[in-house]
Amino acid sequence: MTPEFTPACPLPITDYPHVLLAHGGGGRLMQQLIEKVFLAAFANPPLEQRHDGAVLEVAGRRLAFTTDSYVVSPLFFPGGDIGTLAVNGTVNDLAMCGARPRWLSAGFILEEGMPMETLWRVVQSMRQAAAAAQVQLVTGDTKVVDKGKGDGLFINTAGIGVIEHELTINPSQVQPGDAILLNGDLGRHGMAIMSVRAGLEFETTIESDCAPLAAPVLALLDAGVEVHCLRDLTRGGLAAALNEIAGAGGVELEIDEGAIPVTQQVQGACELLGFDPLYVANEGRFVAFVAAPDTARALGVLRAQPLGTAACRIGAAAKGTPGLVTMRSRIGARRVVDLLSGEQLPRIC
């Protein structure tokens, strides 16, 4: 390799000389890390779209390409495990590019001493999740690290999907007036993990909403709905997703607290533990930004899908202040929905 000028590590990254948990939390510190380190180093058009995946062109056909590592703790939780998460999480990022998910890779980092039975169970979950999401796991890799240098099992999956329509779907397409649709209630995944970690017993178990979202997304596209942007509500929850889109799309977003479904059970757990459901991670929820005239039709399409029966309109894009997200509370006051520094719940996915 030819010697090359290596720029110095930039501010404000040097304000944090060591990596914090918050750098992986989906909040402001992670945004800074991405902007100042990764985007600075790897500048190119697909990366700069800052979408859930890159859109590439091969032989006149557009493909989506995405990756996620999964480090959730504990490995098993009500409603899923790291294996279901590793398949559905990446399937969902492809779906958010408007692509039909097709192929996944899987990279396993095992800690020496992990029970083989645990790996076996996780792999069976991945097999079932891949079958349900209609994707093939076509290539993989296994590494083992010494005991004490990992945490049982980390999984990376990358995915390729095929884009079968002509729309451009990313934050830059959001227009003032677009309706913001949500496919169901918020907060189940985060609260399912948290209740296991805290050893809490509620009257009934809160199960993760972990599920593959390609079917409702493709249903919208097949119906010809004018979809401008899609985003699943993982780390940082609805609040982080809306802040990212408002910033990248240069619009203000206004949502209505009364329109956002949260089950009593999740609301109760959030109050008990001091969380705000707007910031809690989901693994089966997404927002769709659609052209205002298509709102009713899009809701009809979503509600006909098993993963959209509770779909609703939670707000709209506006000219206003680019990057700002505001919420009208149940009593009518408006407040800013800001990004947190990090995630309230580390290692949620």
Next chain:
Amino acid sequence: MTPEFTPACPLPITDYPHVLLAHGGGGRLMQQLIEKVFLAAFANPPLEQRHDGAVLEVAGRRLAFTTDSYVVSPLFFPGGDIGTLAVNGTVNDLAMCGARPRWLSAGFILEEGMPMETLWRVVQSMRQAAAAAQVQLVTGDTKVVDKGKGDGLFINTAGIGVIEHELTINPSQVQPGDAILLNGDLGRHGMAIMSVRAGLEFETTIESDCAPLAAPVLALLDAGVEVHCLRDLTRGGLAAALNEIAGAGGVELEIDEGAIPVTQQVQGACELLGFDPLYVANEGRFVAFVAAPDTARALGVLRAQPLGTAACRIGAAAKGTPGLVTMRSRIGARRVVDLLSGEQLPRIC
């Protein structure tokens, strides 16, 4: 997800109730893990080719898709670091599918408390390696795990390459009589890592051979050489690569010890530390199986490439016993070159 029958964990995996370092070592235990757990769960044609990557078809164009996680220790070593490895390793797996590497994803798993400066240096290495290999890093992910639950930095990269020729390149294409060509001397990467770990001082530093191999591979293909199979010589070294190909291709492979280049320095380090260069990992070396009549031309093409100046013919495929690899020693005796149970050097990549 529909409830489904989950088969019990299979023998002989249950002979090893816990994950061992050797399960990631590129040897027999890793082969068992792949066959009994991963292939059993995810059976599909691309995966069953057991190549360095999957070959997929999109819009009449063949793509290669591959992934690797990198857990090398230490993160920095003579001749490279985890960043150069994470780019070149995945670029090379694409090249071994006969593809032109185009796009990479990167998933970072950071340990809380890791110096930000370390991440910065690694990302700069990745940037330079990606530029040298002419690939774009187009999508990524960052996770942070608690202190003591990782080891500084793990990186996963997945890659997509485009196949621009009509050949089928994988172990099933190897024919008795095919020449086995090697692009240079063996053992540098493993010995570079080992000398750092052992704190050894040789007269000169052994540097890793870590390099992108797409240029010599594409030169062979552009010249119209009839290439049947390609394999880079990473974990488990030349011995593991040949055993895998002999098994998957159903041929016997015969190599000639005297034809295999190893520098005096690497040979000396191996003798000092009790390693066999045939089993030591490389990150810039590959074997090409080519039709016998193309041997001289292929060597000419390789030797004109910066990464093939020392290219040589080290043996040939034969009918013989499917799966067997034998070597004629310098004194003329023949011995079996077997797979080890695991890697001599854990966490080499």
